Amino acid sequence: MQLEEMTVVPEHERKPIPSDVQEILKEMEDLRAQFKEAKVQHEKKLEELAAERTAELAKINETHEVAMNELTRERDSGVVTFKALQESSALSDRERTEKIAELENQIEDLKKTHAELIEQHAIALEDLRKELESTWTARLETRISELEEVREEALAAAEAKLQKTGVSKEVEIKTLKDSFTEKMQALEHEQEDREVKLTSAHEQEIQDWKDQLTRATEDHRETMDQMQIQLKDVRTQLKKKDEALEETLQAKQEVESEFDQYRSEMKEQMDSFRTELEAIQKLLMDKEAEARELENKVQELTDDLENxxxxxxxxxxxKYKVKEIHIYGSTVSGNLQIKRAQQSISDTLEQLEISYDFVDISSSEDSKRYMRRKNGGDTRLPQIFSGGEYRGTHEEFQYAVETHQILQFLGFDRVKPFVGPNxxxxxxxxxxxxxxxxxxxxxxxxxxxxxxxxxxxxxxxxxxxxxxxxxxxxxxxxxxxxxxxxxxxxxxxxxxxxxxxxxxxxxxxxxxxxxxxxxxxxxxxxxxxxxxxxxxxxxxxxxxxxxxxxxxxxxxxxxxxxxxxxxxxxxxxxxxxxxxxxxxxxxxxxxxxxxxxxxxxxx
Known part of the structure; x- marks a missing residue:
């Protein structure tokens, strides 16, 4: 009340404050300053503690994510292994059994690892919660005790001074005590509110993590159930494939036995054929020797006839002049049929050793007119003349060769005439x-x-x-x-x-x-x-x-x-x-x- 009056009374009407009261007021101001400073430091420490807990929660979250990723990778590797096992139908029974056992062991290890990670996360979260509560309570109690000690010391000093100054100071001290008590209560209420908020937030985070772990566990359980079902299907398929493989092997053995029997029969037949072939070859060699002997005799007869x-x-x-053979043709003709006919006639006469002359009508008009006059105006080339007489074209020459009438066609045989195709x-x-x-x-x-x-x-x-x-x-x-x-x-x-x-x-x-x-x-x-x-x-x-x-x-x-x-x-x-x-x-x-x-x- 005295302080309020002092603030209300004008300055020129105020009474001078005694020195001891001024000291008490100064000490009270110091206490307020210390309290504000303690409050600021306490808030800073609370923020630091909250930051540390947030960092720890982030680390725990990262650890959990790493564990979940590892669990996912292991699950994917299990799925890949399962697919590889499913696709490897060519493996033996022992290898398939080992693969299945290895896959089951991996699944059990994944289950154990997942359960251990869940337990570790739950324990870590519980320890963190307890540590937060204990740390917060210990620090708060320590600070409160320190403030109470300072307050008690200040109150003791103030009481001592008030006893010296008189009863007027008691009211002021009481007022200060009440004010300090109200402030302490407000501070405690604020602390409780903040503790409640932090605790609720921490519990909410813990609950969220528990929900995530529960969902992950359920997903993992569903995946494991599906993998178990797929594993059973794979075992059934492998069993069927084993049965089919046994049937195939049995059929293969039967085919191989039949093939061996057939091969032995074929070998006997081939040996028989080889023996017959050797006999035939020997007979052919004898016949070739006889044929060569006959050819030698014919050659000797021919040589004797020529001599x-x-x-x-x-x-x-x-008196006995041989008829001259003339082939009337053209060397500049672009017709391939004419060229082939001329070449065919020349080759045949050379093989029969019959001499001939080639007359090029493209370079001699007289020869061309003579040819037309002798053959009745026929212009087809080539044409054969024997002793100046027209004998025919390439078609008739070819017919004479095929019917063995070449001597009659050329006019060498005076007895038997040439008989044409028509x-x-x-x-x-x-x-x-x-x-x-x-x-x-x-x-x-x-x-x-x-x-x-x-x-x-x-x-x-x-x-x-x-x-x-x-x-x-x-x-x-x-x-x-x-x-x-x-x-x-x-x-x-x-x-x-x-x-x-x-x-x-x-x-x-x-x-x-x-x-x-x-x-x-x-x-x-x-x-x-x-x-x-x-x-x-x-x-x-x-x-x-x-x-x-x-x-x-x-x-x-x-x-x-x-x-x-x-x-x-x-x-x-x-x-x-x-x-x-x-x-x-x-x-x-x-x-x-x-x-x-x-x-x-x-x-």
Missing amino acids: TSISSMLKNTK AAPHSSTLAPNSTSSEFKGQQVRGAQHGEDAEQGAGQPNIVVNGVSSGPSGNAKDIATSMYLMSPGSTRFQSQRSLYAPGLNGTAGSTGSLASYASSTGSVRGRKSGFVQAASQVWNGALKEESGLGRHDLGFHTIQGGANNSVRGGVVGVLADDDELDELFEQGAVTEAELEAMLASGAL
Whole structure:
């Protein structure tokens, strides 16, 4: 009351304050200042404590997040391991069992680790709460005790001074005490409110963490349940796959056993085939040796024929001049068909060793006009001329080669004419009821039909024994043709081998080849006789009259050997009708000889 009066009373009306009261007031101001300072420090310490607890909570939160991340990673690794285990169907039973056990151990470890982390977090939170409460209470009690001690000391000092100053000071001290008590109560209320707020906030955080841990535990439990279900499914699938694998292995063993049996059978068959193949190869080698021997004999015969007097028949004399072959074509033509035709004709004539000249009509108008005048205006290229006579185009030349009429096509054969693809052949064979005179008349007509259109070229038309006196080709062609028509030729021997051993139209066996090979030894002995006879025929045809042309070319029958199946015990040369007709027309075989062969059954 006195203080309020002092503040209300004007300054000039105020009474002077005693010195002891001034000291007490000063001490009271100091106490207020100390109380404010203590209050500020207490608030700072509370803030620091709250910051420390916040940091600790943050650390705990980080630790919990790390633990949750680790738990999540372990769970993911478990899932990956589970998937890898699920996909690894090729593993053995032992490895799958170990993987499953390892996965179960990892799941149990994760459960234990998760439970331990939850317990550790709960213990840490409880310890933190207790520590906060104890620290806050201890510090608050310490500060309150310090303030009470200071207050008691100040009150004691004030009471001592008031006792000295009198009763007036008691009211002031009481007022100060009441004021201090109110302030202390307000401070305590504020402290309680702040403690309640901090405690509620801390409890709320703890509850939140508990809820999060509970949810995480439930999620983890659900995940573990799903993983257990998946693990059961994987075990079921692995069991089914094991059963399928056992069935596959059993089937594989059965297939392998069948394959081994089949392989053994195939090996036996292959050994048998190999033995048969070796026998066949040996037989083929023997046949090749026989064929080479026959080829050598044929080559010897050909060489002998080339070196005989037959070549003298083809001398390029003025009387017996060989026809010249001319190929009319073009070297500048861009038509590939014409070029190929020209090349084909050239290659064929070169293979037959027939000389020819190529006439390029693109560089010579006279040759072009001559060609058109001779062939009736035909402009197709290439064209073949023989002795100045038009013989035909490439198509007719090719037909002559295919039908073996090249000598007739070129005009070398004066007896037998060329029969084209669209023309009827000229009949020059002997009818069954015709006489020898009729046959000779046909020979003369055939010779006249085959004459060259230009007879004034110094080429005589003489036919002796059905053989034209004009040379029909080079020496090698004539010798080859005459030899192929003879009994000693490989052509007749090949026909004979097809019907061995009986020569009666039945197919021969493989063993008959040996008897045939022994019979071919007589070919060498008949070679010189055939060459001599052929030389006499041609010399007689060139020098003597047509009535003297009966010569033996080896077509007479010879006595059979061990083979008695031939009719009459005679072995003859089996020639076809076309060959006999050709030989008969050329005079190599007479009518009497043909009748004798027919009578003896050789044909």
